[in-house]
Amino acid sequence: MTAPQLSFDELGTPLREVTFVVLDLETTGGSHQRDAITEVGAVKVRGGERIGELATLVDPGTGIPPNVVALTGITTAMVARAPRLPTVLPSVLEFLSGSVFVAHNAPFDAGFLRSACERHGQVWPRPPVLCTARLARAVLPRTECRSVALGALARHFGTSTQPNHRALSDARATVEVLHHLLERIGNLGVQSLEELLALSRESSAHRPTQRQRQQRHLAAAVPSAPGVYLFRGPKDEVLYVGTSGDLRRRVRSYFTAGERRRRVRDMVALAERVDAIVCAHALEAGVRELRLLSAHKPKYNRRSRNPGRTWWVAPTAEAFPRLSVVGSGREGALGPFASQRAASAALDTLLDAVPLRRCTQRIPLRAPAAGRPAPCMLHELGRCAAPCAGLQSPEEYAPAVATWVSLVDGAADAPLHALAGEVDRLAARERFEEAAGDRDRLVSLIGALDRRQQLAALTAQPELVGARPDGRGGWELAVVRYGRLAAADVARRGVRPMPVVEALRESAQTILPGDGPLHGAPPEEARLIYRWLTTGGTRLVHCAPWSEPALGAGRWRAWAEKARQNTESARTTVHALTDPEPASRHFR
Incomplete structure (x- = not known):
């Protein structure tokens, strides 16, 4: 029975506890799509000690080309009585199981074995793969070693076994090269298999800076638990706040090639320590992150530019209220909006359906007749009753305010029906671009109303x-x-x-x-x-009883979702979708 392969969590184990199988193949020079392997050599090592070897010739079932014979010394006569690949493959896979697959130019050797498994009904165990050629290029500067060929590295390190294009000799030489490279990576702060594999995959363009590698010790005391982490600077200031289901793994990722954001790399270079706050689960971690962002406004979090800043559409406090965009959620306001622009767009859409005045002047309750302005063009167009000119009393204006309040609170949705009807009329007149624009604005308004009504119902509990x-x-x-x-x-x-x-x-x-x-x-x-x-x-x-309003924006969710999907072209027919079904949403 084969041992289970390494799990993802086990990839974080110290290197001294990892078993490596260093393998080399000799082939006829053909494609890995057919049986071209002529020899297998493998050495198993752990903690710097050699604990096993495997070596065998393999009959490829074809003759070996003269140029390959000249290179490897393996002749057709030598492999004539050797076992075929289907016989050898199970032994190789068993020798490899539970270990890290290591080879010089590993994609070549792994590709041959993986294809052989597919052809001969074996399951490829998908082991972690380490390429010593790529690792050498990541560790050794070109000024020290221009070539990362196995022979060049063996001469550079003075290995006792020199590669000679025979599988076991090359595998033994690769073991020595691997050990020399592992000695080098200690100075880079690489202490686990996960870090080693990440280092070998790093390209020169995205390789961590020396300072990033030196900072890896900051993750040493961070636990493997859900929570929030805080990078702190030289004056104990909070530089960056983040959250993760595994704090240790997430913090360690900041010191690898996976972290490519220049802004964050600069932050890591400044950091002096990392504080971790362990949380019960992801919700608590997310809430703590929001609160810490608001409290510290860390320089390197993009969300800290305006933490907690929201915009609202609210009626003014005067005899003839109008709608305005404000920065605080006063009673009766619609929001929250992430930007002032989004709030202004919602205000414009609302004024197409709610008969509140559009002008921004303050209208006193009782103004002298001599001081009243003449009605504006909106009055002539029938879109305003001109309270500024004294042609509308506060009592006559009150139903418009009540319509706004009912819409926001979810007590009525007549304005939404009016806006959807206008989309229908524009589409019927084949004014498709205008219809699509009005439809999109209505969808945004429905989303804002739905969000406000959901959160208002929740926060009332x-x-x-x-x-x-x-x-x-x-x-x-x-x-x-x-x-x-x-x-x-x-x-x-x-x-x-x-x-x-x-x-x-x-x-x-x-x-x-x-x-x-x-x-x-x-x-x-x-x-x-x-x-x-x-x-x-x-x-x-x-x-307690928790529900959202029956006539609120929630009943328009299906309409809005279908409208979002209707984006094929400006000439797509934008007929009104099925009227929403009145239904409240209750939570039990």
Whole structure:
């Protein structure tokens, strides 16, 4: 029975605990699509000690060309009585199992063996593959060794075995070259197999800087657990904040070729230490990351440029309210929007359906007749009742404000029907580009309304307790109060979850509701919690009645999704889709 191959997690084991099988093949010079192997030589090593060898000639079933005989010394007569490849292959695979496959120009040797497995019904074990030629190019500067051919490296290091194009001799020489290279990489901070394989794959263009490699010690004390990590600079300032399901693996990746962002490389060069905050699960890690970004505004996080900055569309506080874009979520506002531009676009769309005034002047409740301006062109076009000119009283203006409030709160969706009808009319008149533009603006507005109504319903809840399967027979638990995470924990497999839930509720942070449509909850945190609660099989263990409005934007989700897919061309017919079905969304 073959031993199991190395798992991905085991690739992080120290090099002294890794078993390497250094292998070399001699062939007839033909393609790997047919049996061309004439000799196999392999040496198994671990911790610098040789623990086994395998060597055999192989009958390829054809004659060996004279030029290959001259190179290797292997003749057709020598392999005539040797076993065929189907007989040799199981022994080679068993010798290789559970080890790292090493070869000089490894793609060549691995390609021949992989193709042989396919032809002869064997399962290729997919071992980790290390190429000593690529490793040498990554470790040795060209000024020290211009060529990375096996013979050149053997002479450079003065190996006791010199390669001679015979499989076992070449494998033994490759073992010595490998050990010399492993001695060199210690100075680069490479101590695990994962780091060694990453180093061998690095191209010169993306090779980590010397400073990156020197900084690898910063990951030494970081645990392998979910949570948040903070890179700190020379003055203990927070340079960068991130989150991961495996903190150690993620932090170590910053010191390899996988990290190619110049901005982050500069950050790594400045870092003095890495702090790790272990979290119960991904939701807690995500929330902590958001809070740390807001608190520290780290220089190297792009999200720190305007952490937590959102925009809203809100009515002004005056006798004849109008809509304006504001930077805070006051009561009755629509949002949040990620940019002022997005909020302004939503405002323009709203004014096509809600009969609020478009002008920005402040209109007093009672203005003297002599000081009133003449009605503007919008009044002549029938799009404004001209309260500025005294032609509309506050009582007559109030229904427009009520329409806005009903739309935002999800009590009515007549304005959305009006906007969808206008898309229909433009399409019917074959004004397809205008129809497509109005359709896209309506889709954006529906998304904003849906988001606001979802988060408003969530953040109104005094307490929710969610339980999500962790994929290992246990549960991830979270206590949410007014849209903010108050506590998090896990109930491992075999542990009764309800006692853990009750203890978590008793120890959870006390959170009081704030002002505004989201009751003081940060929008990004509320969105993150909403996604966690409504996806991934999360169950609600405890909550008051939680629902979204029956006439809210949620009933337009299917319409919006179909509209998003209707992007074939400007002349695509944009007929209105099926009217949404009225249905509220309840959470139990």
